[in-house]
Amino acid sequence: MIVRAGVRLRLQRQRWTSRSTPRTSFTRTLSSASWSDTRRTRNIGIMAHIDGGKTTLTESLLHATGHLKHRGNVDEGTTTTDFLPAERERGITIQSASIPLQWRDHRINLIDTPGHADFAIEVERAVRVLDGGIVVLDGVEGVEAQTMGVWAQCRRYSLHPLLLFVNKMDRVGADYRHSIESTIRKMHRRPLVLQLPIYSNGVGGDAFVGVVDVLGDAPINTPQDILDQRSLARNCLIETLCEVDSSLLDTYLAVEDYSRVSDADIHSALRRNVLTGEVLPVLCGSALKNISIDSILDSIITYIPSPLDVPAPRTTGGHSIGSIGGSNSAVNSANKSQTTQTTQLSQSTLAMAFKVVHDAKKGWLTWVRVYGGVLTRQGVLWNSSRGVKERVNRLLVMSADDQAEIDALHPGQIGVILGCKSTRTGDTLTEARDTSLRNVTLQNIAIPPPVFSVAIEPESLSDEAGVVEALRSLVRTDPSLVVSEASESIAAGGDGQTLLSGLGELHLEISYARLREEFGVRCRMGPMRVGFLETLPLDAHAVRQEDYAREVSRKHTQAGVTVSVRRREDVEGESEKVHNAHNADNVIVFNTPHTQLAPEYEEAVKSGVMAGTARGPLQGHPVRGLHITITDIRLLDKDQSPSSALTAAVSLAVIKAVRTASTVVIEPLMQVDIIAHEGDVGRVISDLTSLRNGVVVSMEEDMHGANSDAHAHTDTRTSVYIPPPTQASTRSFESGDKGARMVVQAHVPLTNMIAYSSNLNALSGGSGTFSMKVCGWKETSGAVAATL
Known part of the structure; x- marks a missing residue:
């Protein structure tokens, strides 16, 4: 259907201490039928580059579901999820915020995440516990640097069910075609267009007035050029789905007519392949003007899986622990047809703590996602990551900075525990009485290295x-x-x-x-x-045999170990080098005569390695990027060889081996993506290469709306539908005689990027922007090393 733009609300600025956006009580959601129904639960996150419109979209979703009576505004500091003073002052999201919503008898746990790369940990730990998400693009910019960053985070945790929303289609310079092409080029090869933008003067016309759905019946007054594009988009949608879905292919071959393939069959095929990440549904609109908001909510219900539809959680050892509630709907990768695999899971509680927050009045708040069993208040949990018991004093469901107390959290739900004293981000919590889960730990959360x-x-x-x-x-x-x-x-x-x-x-x-x-x-x-690190020089190798013998509390303790240390690049293959270029962590390999090492001794070895690499011999920086092989462990018994003795032996062996091999200082190498006008690029590149010791990797024109073939609406390599160019889409980045906007990618040592923002403003007249992320580590130059 066609959705017309709404009227923008005029909100007055209010003090942070007052409730600037009146809300309806969300406690009614907790008593609804969908609250404890796992199949009607959706856990999703909203992710994008900074200023992509995530928080504005969240406000629109809250308003559409009745959670808010009036939408807040980012510029006025009145949004619901950005409730911290620093967030409202700067107009950016700093921490993720969760809100439970009710839509068409379904419960949606919505998490709004930051878009700034400095707060990537908030995205990391949210993505770890979600079942799906919405990736938001700025309709003017297309896929940006941090968009690819959050996309990589989703792939790291196999978060495949995603929707793409092209936002800000009402802005000058918005180009739907550019957004789809940049998605194919940088993120996903099969973005499937489910909506087309409508302009006041037809396809690619002047003002953006709404959208039309590719599936369903078109309104009677729809212009003919829109109907033609809609028919082409529907045919391409079916053709692309037939490439990956054998069931829909059989349906099409039986009729050999696109128009006779039902919308119900297309929706079913879409859902099956969204679950596996084979396709990426694309919607478009304007969060600010409430265009396509209902369609987004409907798509969440239709295409994003419930906790019962996603693969069962896996432990750190890679073993599945069964599906939630006894059955798990999956998609067979061979024929893409719906299958059901049934496995049993203990009814005992299994949850992951993915976030810990300190509250001045309530103490420590531990955010958890429940994977199995029912988590009740006044219960006792076992933290299998740390080997301690935790008591659940109270259970809360948070709605941004509001809260409601509840009695239980059911499988698939997200809530907050009050009372945990030792739990940290990434810890696994199980039922204390169930000893079968005592050593079960879920896949942890990757922590980005500080720079x-x-x-x-x-x-x-x-x-x-x-x-x-x-x-x-x-x-x-x-x-x-x-x-x-x-x-x-x-x-x-x-x-x-x-x-x-x-x-x-x-x-x-x-x-x-x-x-x-x-x-x-x-x-x-x-x-x-x-933040510098130390590592071994290339081709350096040291082996150390260490025996630890001490008398502790009048008891003789003894343990021994043989440790071999190398630099990771000397051991890993070329593909692994590329994959781990940004990762400077140490790798521990057990190569001992013992067929299986007891868990407490394995943890003791890891603790010893951490202690032994905490301070390097050269300048005291942490030692990272090592490949450490444990070739022999010598133990007597648990009384004479406790885990603490093995930890001490490993620590001493690692320290002495690293000292023997010597170390070098390394610093973060950043991938810097700079966008500047053609007239400023020369000065930018000169500054990078001559003053900052950087290396330019690539330079190309941002092809936003440029040189587009107005008649080629499909890619020659795939059947994916490519919308026509927006004819009246004036490129907002062009300014006078500065020329087109250029994208420069360079690798620069982080030491030389401190306070770069002010320098770039001076070089580009304030029009340049940049983003950077760690892409590797390099040995420091002699001049830098001399100053440390």
Whole structure:
């Protein structure tokens, strides 16, 4: 159907302390029939590049479902999910926020995530527990750098069921064709267009007025040129689905007529292949003007799976623990036809803690996703990741900064536990009474390595204890932060400062503000530093045999180990080098005569490696990028060879082996994507190569709307429908005689990228933008090493 643009609400700015967007009570959702029905539950996230329109879309979804009486506005600081003062002041999302919605007798757990790369951990831990998501594109920009970043995060956790929403189609410069082409080029080879934009003067005309659905009946007054494009898009949709779905192919071959293939068969084929990620449904519209909002909600219900429809969760060892509720609907990869595999799961509680937040009044709030059983309040859980018991005092369901207390969380649901004292992000929680799940741990959450550091100093001696405690609490809430305490720095030959390391300059600025405002401590922040690491030189190799024998509490303890250390690049194949280029973690390989090592001893080895690589021998930086092989473990019995003795032996062996091989200092190498006008590119490249020691990898014109063939609406390599170009889409990035917009990609050491934003503004007259992410690690130059 055709959706017309609505009237934009005029909202007055209000104080942060007041409720600027009146809400209906969400407690009615908790008592609905869908609350405990796993099959009618959808867990989704909204992800995009910064300023893609995620929060505005969230507001529109909240309004459409009746959760809000009036929508908030990002510019006015009145949105529901951006409730932190820093978020409203800066107009960006800093932390993810969850809201339960009700739509057509289904419960939707919606998580709005940040788009800034500095807060990638918020996306990382949200994606880990979701069953589907909506990737939002800016209709003017298409696929941007962080869009590909969140896409990679989804792929890391096999989050295949996704929808694509091309937002801001009402902006000057919006081009649907460019968005689809950039999606094919950078993210997914089969984006399937389910909606077409309508302009005031026909296809590719002047003002954007609404959308028309490719499936279903077209309204009587639909213009003929729109009907022609709609028919072409429907035929391409069927043809593309037939490439990956044998059932729909059989249906088409039986009639050999696109018009005789029913919409019901197309919807079924779409759902089957969305579950496996073979296709990517595409919707378009404007979140600001409420265009396509109902279609997005309907698509979530139709195409995004329930927790029963996704593969059963797997443990860290890669073993499936069964499906939730006893059955699991899957899609056979061979013929893409719906099959059902039935496996049994213990009725005991199984959940993952994916986020921990500190509240000044309530204490620690632990966000969990329940995978099995029923999580009840006043129960006792076993943290299998840390080997401790946790008591559930209360259970909450959060709606941004609002809350409602409940008695239980059912399979597939997301909620908050009050009472956990030791649980951290990524921990697995099981029923304490079920010993069969005692050692079960779910796949953990990958923590991005920190790249920037700042010194945190208390303003006075009396503030020191409070600052230390606040830093520990801050790191517990945000695991992408790392604290190097003053005592550790002195022991490593450093300057005795307490360092806080994070993912970027903005990340550390926000963290410092939280220390002062949220935790109420008095401290100062030093200048920004780069987080260096140490590693072995290429082709370096050292083997160390270590025996640990000590008397502890009048008991003789003994353990021995042989450790071999190399640099990862010397061991891994070329494909693995490319895959792990951004990852500087250490790899531990067990190659011992013992056929199977007891779990406590395996953890002891890992703890010993962590302790042995905490400080390098050269300058005290953490030692990373090692391939550590444990070739022999010598144990007597549990009394004479406790796990602590093995930890000490491994730690000493690693320290001595690394010291024998010597180390070099490495720094993060950043992939920098810069967008600037053609007239400014020369100065930008000169600055990168001559002053910042960077290497230009590629340079190309952003093909947004340029050189498009107005008559070629399908790609010659695939049957995917490509919309016609938007004729009146004036490229907003062109300015005077500066020429077209160019995309420059370069690899630059992070040391040389500090405060680059102000330099780029000067080089481009304020029109240039950039984004960067870690793409590898490189040995520091002699000049940089001399200053460390």
